[in-house]
Amino acid sequence: EIVLTQSPGTLSLSPGERATLSCRASQRVSSNYLAWYQQKPGQAPRLLIFGASSRATGIPDRFSGSGSATDFTLTISRLEPEDFAVYYCQQYGGSPSYTFGQGTKLEIK
């Protein structure tokens, strides 16, 4: 099973700043099958990025994904107030199961 480790655990930033979130895999993620989700309290996760760098429908272009193999990054170029949430990475290239990282909490400084 591929284990995903996200860092930092908590990131404290101000609106307007740039956020960089990391996701590291215990082994190579096949075909860069890596997704990112945003989750707000009491809500289901929302898909942001798939294929490491493709934005999902309706996702603002301030969200971008990059990386390959075992190291992936989610960048939010200029934080809006609604971006403060928990972010999860997920790999879907490993068989037989899909796995998620433990999450990064993005909080207002």
Added chain:
Amino acid sequence: QVQLQQWGAGLVKPSETLSLTCTVHGGSLSGYHWSWIRQVPGQGLEWIAEINNIGITNYSPSLKSRVTISVDTSKNQFSLKLTSVAAADTAVYYCAREGLKEMWGVFDYWGQGTLVSVSS
């Protein structure tokens, strides 16, 4: 617009069976894979199982011995059963749709979540 509506018992006794169902509105089961995912309160996400419209299944190795996922295409529904539950199974359970082709395994639509507590 696809919507997933899920329901099931919110309180289950230890050693009994957890049962949840998810109805898909605004779309067909056909061609897609459908999953169950859970989240222990305050913690991360754990994928449980997936199924497609013709009943081909895939299970998390850690839960495989206790999980059954099934589909009812006549009702546009899929369901989850988890047997012999314990306190560690207390979680919010989500149903979700996986995308097509290169998005197989990507969860693009989610149900609202059901908190299932295991307690006597």
